[in-house]
Amino acid sequence: MSTPALIALDWGTTSLRAYLLGDDGRALNTRTSSAGIMKLPEGGFDQAFEETCGAWLDANARGKAPLPVVAAGMVGSAQGWVEAPYVETPAGADALVAGIVTVKTARGVTVNVVPGVLERGTLPNVMRGEETQIFGALVASDPSLDAESGALIGLPGTHAKWAFVRDGRIERFYTFMTGETFGVLRDHTILGRTMHPSATHDESAFVRGVDTARDAGHPGMLATIFSTRTLGLTGQLSAEQQADYLSGLLIGHELRGLNEVLARENAALAGKTLALIGNDALCDRYRAALARFGCDDAQTVAHATEHGLYRIAAQAGLVSAPARAA
């Protein structure tokens, strides 16, 4: 059993996940709270922190210095506890460490807030929290991922990210509003009216959606999504299949777009090795969709968040030893 060494926070818009990490970087305890930064009252950060981590701090006080605390995610945004201005691409772990901004809690503990990453350009991109997971994945995953051609790491979700990492630095990345767009199309447009919820995932409907988006011959996503309805009207898709079909369509459009970006540098998803970070069910969907693009080597990296937070804390001198790969 390792000794508690670090409190690590993944503090996003809708939830707060806190890890008590041992001196080997592994989680000794985890607490999840719904105290996302958009749900807190004015000045609510201190209270949410105390409720989630106070007992850990008390138990490990022992008259010594309190446990160090590191936090990543929207907690460092302009709407967060303290703003940690974005560092710009290409961004390595060293830049993230240099960009840490601290805030003192009511009980006098210092919280080290990791900055997000900004890529400038005509289509700028931002991330907060994912940069930490990416560096965690690089620690935890097969070293072959970051070979000379660089690593491609996908983070499915509400706002899916795809990041290109080379020599330990995030070079560029894209944001796809896939999860959020799926939710509003299902819940707020005509497409939801003919859908019936289904307890089981319909793989054939999902794959049909992926293939439809992948194949040439259609005039883009604004048109293909309407087929969710018309395939129902023409008896080709049951009401229970329509949500999985739409999910496949949108993930397919995301991967098609990613593939087009890769094609411009003479690369492709087909045959590529890449890593996924996210919940298992969603990563499974992405793996199934990637297979339709010829990519069969997509590994889901577990514990990327804890690994990333521990690594940054170690590099910042908050803990003594770097975490070992899981």
Next chain:
Amino acid sequence: MSTPALIALDWGTTSLRAYLLGDDGRALNTRTSSAGIMKLPEGGFDQAFEETCGAWLDANARGKAPLPVVAAGMVGSAQGWVEAPYVETPAGADALVAGIVTVKTARGVTVNVVPGVLERGTLPNVMRGEETQIFGALVASDPSLDAESGALIGLPGTHAKWAFVRDGRIERFYTFMTGETFGVLRDHTILGRTMHPSATHDESAFVRGVDTARDAGHPGMLATIFSTRTLGLTGQLSAEQQADYLSGLLIGHELRGLNEVLARENAALAGKTLALIGNDALCDRYRAALARFGCDDAQTVAHATEHGLYRIAAQAGLVSAPARAA
């Protein structure tokens, strides 16, 4: 002054527009009601019809046969007054006439309901109401529109349609959920949170959105829409500009998709003559967007709905003389 000859109804999901047409096909009177088919109580069609058209029927009774009535739109859907099953592409006005289904009102008047059009395939498409507008536009517009290469007609809106018409028949068409998608992205996603409403249309922001979608180098719509937010975060787009930018992006993605369809038959929007049917402000937006694709010859066709309903009524023998072009 012409004599009342036809009651023509454009009866959709959210509204009912009724025209009293003279024997020259021109509107003598118009009434608009919010009695769309999705807003009616069970059995509410008769009452809505009486409230909207009863006075016209009374005033023109004169002991003779009542005015004939023709209706197009969702009123002929499975959720409508009576179902007029779709006719399939390629569909001419003769097929629409042959597909008319009638329903007898409480006062004994016969309503002739025009069927919609279905295009079968892996991405099926359906329209109800637009087919009638399209035939109206062919009557009303420059004959050069339907030259040997066929006509391209756009109907911007909640579910925008683009139809290819040749020799007086709708050969194929596409549906783009542009208007509805814009609405839900603005009202129900993170993109709306940084938008401020603006009383004026920001043409430069709109065109920037169109150009962004048109140009290569981005990984598709799920990615470009996020720039509505990040251009704001980086100070390149004000809160008041973001809705027009997003509108331009989506219309640009629609036209890009249409252009890709055209490219497969060695055609392009650039230099093409086409017609638009819809409200003036929206057609103006589309004309501005089309110009960014090199298409400067997009005419908005007025009164397409009345012309189409009159033409179908004439071809069905409900009125004596075909309408003349406006």
